[in-house]
Amino acid sequence: MQNLDLAEESSSTNGVINLDCEDIVSFQTEIPKPIQKAMTAFIEEHPNWDQYRLLQAALAGFLVQNGISSRLITRLYIGNMFGSHSF
16 A cells, blocks of 8 residues: 555745645555556656655646646646656
């Protein structure tokens, strides 16, 4: 099982997303072994990524691609994908 932290809401200043303790929701979920192995391989090849950032980017990307029109979600997605610590 993975313990994941996902942002509910956050504030943004100069393109940087700030998350406060009360803006974080934690939950546990089972992840199929093939996905967990792929995540581990990706994180090993990209040391600037971790499981939390990867899952936040994946979930935000899924939501944006499936019609959620939230500026905050879009910023989280872009920030995780293309932020200064991306590669």
